[in-house]
Amino acid sequence: MTAPxxxxxxLQGDVREHLAALRAQGxxxxxxxxxxxxxxxxxxxxxxxxxxxxxxxxxxxxxxxPLRAAVRRGLPAYGSCAGMILLADRVLDAPxxxxxxxxxxxxxxxxxxxxxxxxxxxxxxxxxVPGGPLHAVFIRAPWVEQAGPAVxxxxxxxxGPADGKIVAVRQGRLVATSFHPELTGDTRVHALFVDxxxxxxxxxxxxADLGADDGGTQP
Amino acid sequence: xGRPAPATREAVHPVAQQSxxxxxxPTTGTDRVKRGMAEQLKGGVIMDVVTPEQAKIAxxxxxxxxxxxxRVPADIRAQGGIARMSDPDMIEGIIGAVSIPVMAKARIGxxxxxxxxxxxxxxxxxxxxVLTPADEAHHIAKSGFTVPFVCGATDLGEALRRISEGAAMxxxxxxxxxxxxxxxxxxxxxxxxxxxxxxxxxxxxxxVAAKELRAPVDLVREVAxxxxxxxVLFTAGGIATPAxxxxxxxxxxxxxxxGSGIFKSGDPALRAAAIVQATTFSDDPDxxxxxxxxxxxxxxxxxxxxxxxxxxxxTRGW
Numbered sequence: 001m002t003a004p005x006x007x008x009x010x011l012q013g014d015v016r017e018h019l020a021a022l023r024a025q026g027x028x029x030x031x032x033x034x035x036x037x038x039x040x041x042x043x044x045x046x047x048x049x050x051x052x053x054x055x056x057x058x059x060x061x062x063x064x065x066p067l068r069a070a071v072r073r074g075l076p077a078y079g080s081c082a083g084m085i086l087l088a089d090r091v092l093d094a095p096x097x098x099x100x101x102x103x104x105x106x107x108x109x110x111x112x113x114x115x116x117x118x119x120x121x122x123x124x125x126x127x128x129v130p131g132g133p134l135h136a137v138f139i140r141a142p143w144v145e146q147a148g149p150a151v152x153x154x155x156x157x158x159x160g161p162a163d164g165k166i167v168a169v170r171q172g173r174l175v176a177t178s179f180h181p182e183l184t185g186d187t188r189v190h191a192l193f194v195d196x197x198x199x200x201x202x203x204x205x206x207x208a209d210l211g212a213d214d215g216g217t218q219p
Numbered sequence: 220x221g222r223p224a225p226a227t228r229e230a231v232h233p234v235a236q237q238s239x240x241x242x243x244x245p246t247t248g249t250d251r252v253k254r255g256m257a258e259q260l261k262g263g264v265i266m267d268v269v270t271p272e273q274a275k276i277a278x279x280x281x282x283x284x285x286x287x288x289x290r291v292p293a294d295i296r297a298q299g300g301i302a303r304m305s306d307p308d309m310i311e312g313i314i315g316a317v318s319i320p321v322m323a324k325a326r327i328g329x330x331x332x333x334x335x336x337x338x339x340x341x342x343x344x345x346x347x348x349v350l351t352p353a354d355e356a357h358h359i360a361k362s363g364f365t366v367p368f369v370c371g372a373t374d375l376g377e378a379l380r381r382i383s384e385g386a387a388m389x390x391x392x393x394x395x396x397x398x399x400x401x402x403x404x405x406x407x408x409x410x411x412x413x414x415x416x417x418x419x420x421x422x423x424x425x426x427v428a429a430k431e432l433r434a435p436v437d438l439v440r441e442v443a444x445x446x447x448x449x450x451v452l453f454t455a456g457g458i459a460t461p462a463x464x465x466x467x468x469x470x471x472x473x474x475x476x477x478g479s480g481i482f483k484s485g486d487p488a489l490r491a492a493a494i495v496q497a498t499t500f501s502d503d504p505d506x507x508x509x510x511x512x513x514x515x516x517x518x519x520x521x522x523x524x525x526x527x528x529x530x531x532x533x534t535r536g537w
Contacts, residue, residue, distance in 0.1 A: 012262040095278065110318060160244060
């Protein structure tokens with residue numbers, strides 16, 4: 001079985017760290033900035049960064065609609081921090097015209113924990129991730145304010161002023177975390193996502209072209 | 220960042236093992252949180268703004284953060300006088316106007332301006348040579364702050380001295396307010412050459428290198444091992460066009476600060492968006508050509524070689 005090809009949306013953000021974590025878990029990681037690059041992947045990571053910047057660049061370079069179409073067709077995707085915001089259907093505390101890729105039936109609040117001086121590290125238990133709690137790094141992080149019935153809550157903050165807030169979710173082939181596992185060297189969340197991509201590829205006879213646009217309308 | 224990822228899923232997880240670092244209760248102001256914030260800005264453009272209106276234009280153009288200051292460097296040069304931290308009212312106005320991170324400048328060595336900026340809730344402090352230095356011998360002891368700092372550097376030794384004081388992000392100094400990229404080029408090449416040179420040295424030679432760089436040997440060893448700084452490296456100083464930004468990225472910058480180059484140009488919104496796009500596609504000349512068209516007048520530049528030493532900002536700090 002060949003390694004799954006997993007793209008990392010490379011418009012802005014901590015792309016390099018996700019590429020390294022995916023490689024460590026046996027995937028073949030590739031940066032994605034163009035529709036034809038998206039068309040060649042089995043799964044996609046939306047990294048940490050500035051969600052407003054990423055979505056504007058995706059829109060200007062004709063990538064936003066192909067991203068939405070790919071997620072609708074069942075392309076597995078994992079978003080960390082800004083990536084969680086971009087995979088959410090609804091966003092609070094964002095500029096009025098902020099668009100997202102969407103797909104996760106959740107309402108996410110941007111910068112929910114506060115400003116950078118409130119950014120923190122903490123332990124988080126994650127359902128489906130063996131080996132004990134993760135050491136999680138939250139940087140101007142969002143949280144999930146409300147999750148639809150099809151959304152599985154994987155983890156919540158323990159202790160502190162934000163005790164109990166939802167910070168990790170899964171819905172079908174979409175996974176999102178408020179925190180940045182790519183910054184810690186602990187690649188268990190990436191392992192979970194690589195397994196999910198392998199399972200999705202095995203389930204779809206067409207395999208590798210979930211990122212591809214049906215109509216071949218790439219610019 | 221920092222620790223290498225385990226090679227296989229069965230390998231031990233270095234972070235999970237270090238339970239003393241993994242507090243059950245949330246901890247703020249750690250090195251990882253400070254440096255990690257800069258990691259999120261990579262591939263992006265941070266724009267100097269002096270009003271909430273300019274901050275909004277920058278956010279709409281796709282800036283990853285804005286830098287609040289009293290006057291842009293070109294005006295500081297033209298008007299002279301002492302350049303200081305911005306008015307707190309203006310900083311709060313800018314924080315209220317945008318959802319992206321807000322940085323602000325403090326004078327070199329002015330630890331009380333830094334305390335005030337932290338109290339105002341800015342997301343990053345630039346201890347900046349563009350403002351008039353407040354201390355001729357000491358930079359701010361940055362490790363003790365919860366808010367992270369970015370500092371300028373002209374070469375590797377200066378970058379490592381700032382990191383040892385607690386800087387969580389480094390930028391080239393360039394020569395701000397000139398619209399002339401030549402000094403930023405010199406600093407990026409110098410930092411890059413310094414890092415490459417360390418990679419060729421053995422353990423014994425690294426002690427001498429640390430002495431010559433006037434930097435702690437532990438940091439020198441770390442750079443030799445990583446082949447890069449242990450914090451994010453941006454470029455700054457004189458960037459005025461999309462091609463300037465792309466050139467700096469190709470020279471190894473992980474992102475770009477643009478000061479006077481945007482709001483001293485003919486069409487700030489258009490130029491700001493063009494520089495953002497050229498930074499993301501810095502390796503694609505077709506994109507850079509496309510976004511460079513029809514931008515209107517760039518800022519009027521200054522030939523750095525005609526500047527007297529007393530008006531050079533890059534020589535401030537040590």
